[in-house]
Amino acid sequence: MTTPGHDRSGGGVRDQTTLTGARDALIVVDVQNDFCPGGSLAVPDGDAVIPVINHIVPFFGRWIYTRDWHPVDHVSFSDHPEYRDGSWPPHCVQGTPGSDWCGTLDMPMNAILVTKGDDPRRDAYSGFQVERLDLAAFLHGHDVERVFITGLATEYCVRQTALDALAAGFTVYLVEDAIRGISPENSARALSELEQAGAIRIRSTQLVDSGERPAPAHHEHGSPIDDD
Numbered sequence: 001m002t003t004p005g006h007d008r009s010g011g012g013v014r015d016q017t018t019l020t021g022a023r024d025a026l027i028v029v030d031v032q033n034d035f036c037p038g039g040s041l042a043v044p045d046g047d048a049v050i051p052v053i054n055h056i057v058p059f060f061g062r063w064i065y066t067r068d069w070h071p072v073d074h075v076s077f078s079d080h081p082e083y084r085d086g087s088w089p090p091h092c093v094q095g096t097p098g099s100d101w102c103g104t105l106d107m108p109m110n111a112i113l114v115t116k117g118d119d120p121r122r123d124a125y126s127g128f129q130v131e132r133l134d135l136a137a138f139l140h141g142h143d144v145e146r147v148f149i150t151g152l153a154t155e156y157c158v159r160q161t162a163l164d165a166l167a168a169g170f171t172v173y174l175v176e177d178a179i180r181g182i183s184p185e186n187s188a189r190a191l192s193e194l195e196q197a198g199a200i201r202i203r204s205t206q207l208v209d210s211g212e213r214p215a216p217a218h219h220e221h222g223s224p225i226d227d228d
C-alpha cells in the first residue's frame with residue numbers, strides 16, 4: 001500500500017516541479033559506446049538515458065560531460081573480469097569506437113568536456129577526481145549552486161560524481177530516469193545511500209525550464225584546461 005506521508009516514493013513532495021536556471025549545471029556521466037548495449041561493459045538499457053538527456057539539455061546553460069578514457073594497460077582491466085571495482089573488462093580505451101560518446105547524444109558546443117581514468121595506475125569514477133582540473137572550483141567560480149546528474153553507471157561513476165558534488169557543497173539532483181546501473185540491487189542501494197547523503201531524487205518530467213541563464217562573462221573563452 002502506498003500512502004502519502006508514509007511511502008516517500010509515493011508522491012507528495014516528490015511530484016513537485018523544479019525550475020532549472022542560471023545557477024544550475026547538467027552533468028552527463030560517461031554516456032559512451034562501451035557502456036551502452038553492444039559495448040564491452042554494457043549497462044543494461046544504458047542507451048535509454050540518451051533521449052531523456054537530449055530532452056533536458058536545453059533546460060540548462062551550463063553542461064559538464066565526463067568520459068572514461070583509459071590507456072590499454074589500465075589498472076582496472078582484467079582478462080577474467082569480476083565486474084567490480086578493480087576488475088573490469090577492457091573498456092573506453094582511448095581513441096577506440098567504444099570510447100566515443102554515443103552518436104545520438106546531444107552535446108552543446110560550449111559544453112565542458114572532462115576526461116578521467118587516463119592515469120594507467122589509478123581509476124577515477126568522477127569528474128571531480130581529475131587532477132588537471134578542479135571541477136568543483138570551476139563550477140563554484142561560475143556561480144553554479146546545483147548540479148543535475150545523469151548518465152552511467154548508477155552505482156559507480158554516477159554515485160561517485162554525486163558524492164563528490166555533495167562533498168563540494170553543491171545541491172545535488174539525481175535525474176532518475178536519466179541514469180542506469182549495472183545491477184538493479186547495487187543501483188537501488190546506491191540511490192538510497194545518495195539520498196541519505198543529501199541528494200535529491202527527481203524525474204526529468206519534474207524539470208521545468210525557468211528560461212534564466214548565466215550572464216555571459218568576458219573571461220569565458222572555452223576550455224578551463226590550459227595544459228592540453
Ligand code: VGL
Pocket residue numbers: 029030035068088125152153154156157158
Ligand atoms: C564506470 C566501471 C568502470 C562508469 C567506469 O562509468 O560507471 N564503471 N569504469
Ligand code: ZN
Pocket residue numbers: 068070076088091092117
Ligand atoms: Zn572505467
